[in-house]
Amino acid sequence: MKMVTAIIEPAKLDKVREALIRAEITRLTVSRVSGHGRQASDPQLYRGMVVVPDLNPKVRLDIACNDEFVEPCIDAICEAAREEDNSLGDGKIFVTHLEEVIRIRTHERGGKAI
Amino acid sequence: MKMVTAIIEPAKLDKVREALIRAEITRLTVSRVSGHGRQASDPQLYRGMVVVPDLNPKVRLDIACNDEFVEPCIDAICEAAREEDNSLGDGKIFVTHLEEVIRIRTHERGGKAI
Amino acid sequence: MKMVTAIIEPAKLDKVREALIRAEITRLTVSRVSGHGRQASDPQLYRGMVVVPDLNPKVRLDIACNDEFVEPCIDAICEAAREEDNSLGDGKIFVTHLEEVIRIRTHERGGKAI
Amino acid sequence: MGVRAPRLAGAALFAALVSLSPLASAQGDMPTTDTGTTAWMLVSTALVLLMVPGLAMFYGGLVRTKNVLGTMMHSFGAMAVMGVLWVVCGYAMAFGPNALGGWTGWNPDFVMLLGIDDSIMPTHVPEYVFAMFQGKFAIITPAILAGAFAERVRFRGYLVLIALWGILVYNPLCHWVWAEGGFLFDKGAIDFAGGTVVHISAGTSGLVCALYLGARRGYPKIAMHPSNLVMTLIGAGLLWVGWFGFNAGSAVSSGLDTARALAVTQAAAAAGALAWIVIEALHHGKATSLGIVSGILAGLVAITPAAGVVQIPGAMILGVAAAIFCYGAILLKNRLGYDDSLDAFGIHGVGGIVGAILLTFFLRPSWVAGQDASWSLGHQLLVQAEGVLVSVGYAGVVTLVLVVLVDRTIGLRVSEPEEMAGLDHSLHGEHGYGLLNPN
Amino acid sequence: MGVRAPRLAGAALFAALVSLSPLASAQGDMPTTDTGTTAWMLVSTALVLLMVPGLAMFYGGLVRTKNVLGTMMHSFGAMAVMGVLWVVCGYAMAFGPNALGGWTGWNPDFVMLLGIDDSIMPTHVPEYVFAMFQGKFAIITPAILAGAFAERVRFRGYLVLIALWGILVYNPLCHWVWAEGGFLFDKGAIDFAGGTVVHISAGTSGLVCALYLGARRGYPKIAMHPSNLVMTLIGAGLLWVGWFGFNAGSAVSSGLDTARALAVTQAAAAAGALAWIVIEALHHGKATSLGIVSGILAGLVAITPAAGVVQIPGAMILGVAAAIFCYGAILLKNRLGYDDSLDAFGIHGVGGIVGAILLTFFLRPSWVAGQDASWSLGHQLLVQAEGVLVSVGYAGVVTLVLVVLVDRTIGLRVSEPEEMAGLDHSLHGEHGYGLLNPN
Amino acid sequence: MGVRAPRLAGAALFAALVSLSPLASAQGDMPTTDTGTTAWMLVSTALVLLMVPGLAMFYGGLVRTKNVLGTMMHSFGAMAVMGVLWVVCGYAMAFGPNALGGWTGWNPDFVMLLGIDDSIMPTHVPEYVFAMFQGKFAIITPAILAGAFAERVRFRGYLVLIALWGILVYNPLCHWVWAEGGFLFDKGAIDFAGGTVVHISAGTSGLVCALYLGARRGYPKIAMHPSNLVMTLIGAGLLWVGWFGFNAGSAVSSGLDTARALAVTQAAAAAGALAWIVIEALHHGKATSLGIVSGILAGLVAITPAAGVVQIPGAMILGVAAAIFCYGAILLKNRLGYDDSLDAFGIHGVGGIVGAILLTFFLRPSWVAGQDASWSLGHQLLVQAEGVLVSVGYAGVVTLVLVVLVDRTIGLRVSEPEEMAGLDHSLHGEHGYGLLNPN
Ligand SMILES: Nc1ncnc2c1ncn2[C@@H]1O[C@H](COP(=O)(O)OP(=O)(O)O)[C@@H](O)[C@H]1O
Numbered sequence A, B, C: 001m002k003m004v005t006a007i008i009e010p011a012k013l014d015k016v017r018e019a020l021i022r023a024e025i026t027r028l029t030v031s032r033v034s035g036h037g038r039q040a041s042d043p044q045l046y047r048g049m050v051v052v053p054d055l056n057p058k059v060r061l062d063i064a065c066n067d068e069f070v071e072p073c074i075d076a077i078c079e080a081a082r083e084e085d086n087s088l089g090d091g092k093i094f095v096t097h098l099e100e101v102i103r104i105r106t107h108e109r110g111g112k113a114i
Numbered sequence D, E, F: 001m002g003v004r005a006p007r008l009a010g011a012a013l014f015a016a017l018v019s020l021s022p023l024a025s026a027q028g029d030m031p032t033t034d035t036g037t038t039a040w041m042l043v044s045t046a047l048v049l050l051m052v053p054g055l056a057m058f059y060g061g062l063v064r065t066k067n068v069l070g071t072m073m074h075s076f077g078a079m080a081v082m083g084v085l086w087v088v089c090g091y092a093m094a095f096g097p098n099a100l101g102g103w104t105g106w107n108p109d110f111v112m113l114l115g116i117d118d119s120i121m122p123t124h125v126p127e128y129v130f131a132m133f134q135g136k137f138a139i140i141t142p143a144i145l146a147g148a149f150a151e152r153v154r155f156r157g158y159l160v161l162i163a164l165w166g167i168l169v170y171n172p173l174c175h176w177v178w179a180e181g182g183f184l185f186d187k188g189a190i191d192f193a194g195g196t197v198v199h200i201s202a203g204t205s206g207l208v209c210a211l212y213l214g215a216r217r218g219y220p221k222i223a224m225h226p227s228n229l230v231m232t233l234i235g236a237g238l239l240w241v242g243w244f245g246f247n248a249g250s251a252v253s254s255g256l257d258t259a260r261a262l263a264v265t266q267a268a269a270a271a272g273a274l275a276w277i278v279i280e281a282l283h284h285g286k287a288t289s290l291g292i293v294s295g296i297l298a299g300l301v302a303i304t305p306a307a308g309v310v311q312i313p314g315a316m317i318l319g320v321a322a323a324i325f326c327y328g329a330i331l332l333k334n335r336l337g338y339d340d341s342l343d344a345f346g347i348h349g350v351g352g353i354v355g356a357i358l359l360t361f362f363l364r365p366s367w368v369a370g371q372d373a374s375w376s377l378g379h380q381l382l383v384q385a386e387g388v389l390v391s392v393g394y395a396g397v398v399t400l401v402l403v404v405l406v407d408r409t410i411g412l413r414v415s416e417p418e419e420m421a422g423l424d425h426s427l428h429g430e431h432g433y434g435l436l437n438p439n
């Protein structure tokens, strides 16, 4: 089992969720984060000045999935989270190994608890 | 050392913390997340309509612990976070391997830094 | 590749970021969390009473880096996040193994995607 | 005529008009100023203005986080655009003598309000105050309307739409109902403080826009949570306070009529709130905070046309009835599946209609006694219904033309990527709650 | 009697009562309306209503995130329930002539306010305005009380409790203190704008409820952070503004008395704020924002009974004294360990007592000069103490009966799982801050 | 003299002064109270007070999350400190007869306002109300100033600074411009509601402080996001509402002058808002919410000195001009790189200067007609410029002395660790938004 963690643009959340659902991945955990990557875009306006923030608002998705779902999951995210204009700031995906998953309600463990 | 990450109902936070303290686990990190699992419960009311949100508010606990504490920790969480009525949405626990832990103040590393 | 996760005092965020930049580590993800450690400091005032909160506001940094950057990264954080007076509550660093990193924009993978 | 006129402002004003040219204004036959009435009208103006940030909060709390600024900008944009337009031409159209066969009013002296620089009205109030008080209604009305299409329109198109809407819908309606010579005014339609002019017209126009523009992306499949119900509650509180200016100010006096309007406003709001949470408790077993404020609003809307002519029991019944009908209308909307985002029609349209019609059954006995012999309840009911229909029909049709026009030319509906990203980011380059991100 | 009466409203009203039946109301001996006084009373009514959302913000910001809506609903629920009850029977009980041996007042003509439809009071204000102004006090009082048991009561039980409390505690107290024939009124107790009726009664009743219901789960072991001090500050700002209506409106005039009340209100609030942060700086080395607003409130509460009879220096001393006593009372509470969640007693109860007693020492020389020969400071002090004791005793005892009754029948205290989950979720099915979750 | 005096308050007051000793106050030649005017002045006082929480919200929303309480405390602290100081000595200095060669006023009877306990002014308003109304200006002015050095000063030093500033800068300036005998008053400088006294002095002083204290750590390299633009918008809404009291209250009447002031205030605000978003749309293609509220403020500031003497078209032009100049000034600031955190100078200083100077070109014809033969536009322009220069020069120099003094003695600038940790945590031991952390 793997934990796929994606950091994406908040604006892309809906599209990514839809793509994941199409890939039959529905369970996930979402949180607000801020990030700094290579991107220097997402400029904001402040009283006539274009301000490039140091930390941009991002959304983090954590998706625990069985090994065979990892690649479909990555593909779905990449597909949906990419800007048309190939700009910086589209985000990143991290994959870590999951040793155990437990469903609290049933105490089920492992792949079937995902 | 393992990192135990639990996603639970916000309403259960107090109870889980108390159970963990009983299991002698006091250090942890908590954050607000939103999640989508199998659950279709936690309905909210909006002007006379029952609304089932797509992403439910959840609380995430991250607990770094030495290996012998992992099972007690999981048990404590499972015990406290479960609804009496065995409903969906009780949450999930993920366990990952921790390579290193450093206490910033003392530069201590490993198990004793937990 | 490793994921370095640091939990630090919010007040130290600026200083830690600056130290990381000096160590040539600029990419990271930041989020608000609350934590309970050994610390019993960060007292707050509430109508004449000193209140020691149960969960203190903390900031979490997630930094994915190639293996050779792990130690410099840890050092930079430790250096910058430590209070002068060696008090509790300075925070903790966790290191986990990262199996894969994907840059969404380019589909690049591995070390060069960090 | 005073007998028939539920609200004397128009008549009084007209008298002022004929007797006054800018040059004649310093003459001796000018009414004197009453400091007390003037004070209350100044305050009422401030209170109605308070409703604009109040509405911004009410609406802004109900939308999703990514659209909060965009939604509040609808109210603030109305302050800017209608604030300017009203002094430029709005007052001249609404309160000038009949022009274009009575479709609108027009008095060139009122342009930039230059002609009223010294004018005191027969109600003993400087005309400037009356003009400003009325101007606030012209601001709040399109701001209410905007709730129907929240979270999916371009700001630029919105500003053009409300500018046109103000000129072509609001000003004529206002003239018909409140100005001497206006045809509904002459018929004796009762609309004390703007049931038809403000609420029904805003609600209906909003509905038309919502239907034309279509639902928000994902509606109703994806649940759209209010981002800040706390702010919505506070906004409702400010609206209640401001409504005292809206209704009691519409008496253009500071005396018994004013006191009556204030008392019934208070009673209707409380009754509406209580009724709504009782309904919810019966329906779902839980009273909600959004419910209690929706009930407040429903009660306030329903009493608006009636504030001069009913007594406390009637006001409470109107408040309860409004809660019932609005609750039902929203349930129906959910069935029908169209997307009136913040229920501009469900609350303001329906509540306004309920008030305008039902008030007929609760007329104050002394008011009825003051009517001439030909008056009958049935006739009044017909007149009221006519007022409602005219308002619904006129506002609906003209709004449809305008919304199509604006959408086809400069564009009204946002693009799908913009909508997904949220108005705040894509239209305004800002975030409402920077506090959500560490900084 | 005017000599003794610190506040003429009651007397004036009584005169209105005797001379007026609904039928006689159109006669020539009716006082005329003064537009200026009426304007100010209309405004005061709006300002006191503004205190309700102000209080909702003040309290809502102090509770934990999961209870913010539930806490604000206490204020909004009071608007709904007391708003209705006041016109139904509250005004008749509070300002009718003595009934049941003086325990309450009663005038059947005041039911639904039908009997005052044309009534102008000798203060030249339509009685409707006075009734509405007073009605706002009946709303704010239980809303203040609710702070004592925030975060742990059921909404349904709360609504029933305050309805009973309004009828059995507030209305009689209000009658005793402010209505002609009320026994404290006749004794010459000074309570200009509600120190006993509003603040002491709310504070004491809150304390009784808090003691009976017990502490919140985890109190005081678990620290309970204010969820939104920013909102608390804004709420305090609105309370200060609204308090001008509360105090200066209680003059039921628009002249020198009003101006004096406003001036001392301002001075006491500023002095209280300054004193509180000085105390904090001495005690902890830091001034807090909660401290400054607590000081504002303490000062405002203390000046409330005294606003008609002290001058600026007295007002400032009252403000400072209130800050000292309230600060001490809260420290004491923390020692004793009972859970008056938002210090309804610590601020309103204590501040009200401080004001009601200490005002005796700062009476305006011209006021003292106007008393008859038998007047002495010592006697006034006794009368003031009696007012306080009666208010504490009566409110305390009746509230205890009511809270036991409501808790045993329909239930007042929430269950432990509900409390842990938070009122917003478990009682109202909502979340206050949707913005906390990505959507 | 009334001819020359744009604002009669001072003159009126002076008349009151000479005729009244505390002992003479009960005599027959006292002017009578006008309830209507008094009502409006009471309301204006409340409305200007409302601007204080409004400003706290406006500013608090613009700073970073960690400084929100600290920034709001600047406004609340001003309520406490200036609220006390004004009654102690401020009113005596500002509105007493010339003292120290006209540098200030002084009337020992005004200390604690004891000498005005019975005083009714020739404007038929109890002097207490006038004193309280003016006191609110003394509160809001340092609160505006504080925007220039937000996020980097110690609370203690700030309180001392504004106390000294109030005594040494505000009171004299207020005396010169508004009190009979003040040298700018006697020259005929037009400053209806405080362009020089409030906005220019606050803006300039703020600028001086900002330059002396230096930029915030990291400025301008690190972007500093507004933590809560939603709150900033609401604050701006309250400021607009409160400004009606600020400007229309400055007429110290309830009649035509008042109505005119209200109307031009409304028009200038709307025009300023519209102009700002048009400028933004041209410059960046996007209208922002911070832009629309900045435009509102710019328009309101610019109309402040002019509210008594221009008509609607002039008001709108002033609003537009203020938007242009302020926008430009802020761009310039960004070029120059100094850190006026919240643009106290960019909006209030620049807007105030624009209004004070440009009003000369839009004087109401009837006002011009009322001047004596020697009057010329050029001369008025010179007088206006002199008013601006005096205000800028005096406020600037004295503030510089004060800020150096306070910083060197008790300390004004926070330490670097404190600044990084945020004022809320390090100075006040609190967090503004507890809701951000699960609890
Ligand atoms: N090495 C990293 N460690 C942690 N977070 C990262 C890292 N690189 C990127 N991120 C996160 O991903 C977000 C998007 O990164 P982006 O700017 O798209 O990266 P890139 O420029 O490499 O494509 C960043 O804002 C940050 O939150």
Ligand SMILES: Nc1ncnc2c1ncn2[C@@H]1O[C@H](COP(=O)(O)OP(=O)(O)O)[C@@H](O)[C@H]1O
Pocket (backbone or CB within 6 Å): A027, A028, A029, A030, A062, A063, A064, A065, A103, A104, A105, A113, A114, B007, B008, B034, B035, B036, B037, B038, B039, B056, B058, B088, B089, B090, B091, B092
């Ligand atoms: N596979 C997963 N990956 C990431 N998060 C998950 C996953 N499954 C569940 N969660 C998180 O746990 C929360 C509770 O899940 P729940 O609905 O109780 O799961 P189940 O229905 O499987 O018991 C979800 O809201 C989500 O935040």
Ligand SMILES: Nc1ncnc2c1ncn2[C@@H]1O[C@H](COP(=O)(O)OP(=O)(O)O)[C@@H](O)[C@H]1O
Pocket (backbone or CB within 6 Å): B027, B028, B029, B030, B062, B063, B064, B065, B103, B104, B105, B113, B114, C007, C034, C035, C036, C037, C038, C039, C056, C058, C088, C089, C090, C091, C092
């Ligand atoms: N074992 C742990 N698991 C998860 N988080 C931890 C753990 N230990 C510490 N933390 C996080 O680090 C923060 C700082 O810890 P701190 O009090 O400095 O630890 P210590 O007292 O061991 O130095 C805590 O508030 C918590 O968020």
